[in-house]
Amino acid sequence: MADLSPIQPCLWFDDDAREAMEYYVSVFPNSRIRSIEEYPDEKLDEHFANMSGKVINGQVTLNGLDFICFDGGPLFRFNEAISFVITCADQTEIDRYWAALSHVPEAEQCGWCKDRFGVSWQIIPRDMSALMKTPAAIQVMMQQKKIVIAELESA
Structure with a gap:
């Protein structure tokens, strides 16, 4: 093992x-x-x-x-204070994970989603920090639910 x-x-x-x-x-x-x-x-x-x-x-x-x-029963619940980050190679990978894990639309923002079990995930491009170099890109990201790389690149 x-x-x-x-x-x-x-x-x-x-x-x-x-x-x-x-x-x-x-x-x-x-x-x-x-x-x-x-x-x-x-x-x-x-x-x-x-x-x-x-x-x-x-x-x-x-x-x-x-x-x-x-x-463990209903004593404790998941919340957004803990999330798991998934770094993706490209938009196709972001889209695939988003489709599989995003089940609570009201919890979606800036690449953050919640699955059907209540676990929070951040689904982001591998080069997220390079995409966030300008205030305009940050503004675009703040309006996104699922991260769309092309929108960040054109900001």
Whole structure:
């Protein structure tokens, strides 16, 4: 078994960690579910009642980055304070990831989107800092939802 990353993000899902892991593996290249351990059949405490069959420890690699995922119930929710940045080679790659991950239109701005599980993503071109060299380009980017490279280049 390959060495795991020394630091790994951990994603707390309500009750759909397995579905999220399977979905993310279908979205990102070089990805795989490494393992899924389920909650035991017995009740652990009031918070973890009825969790039998849900994920207590899921390990997944997404495009080479290791994650831990689990079902923890509705106690905590994802928010925009944490997001994952996807750097893309070109507009085609931006469009592909945007189509796969953007599911909450009201959360879209400046290349930021939220997927159907509530996780926030920033889908940006690899050369974003070079594209943001002028105030005009920054103004254009601030009006965009999905980043459109040609609009930034012409600003």
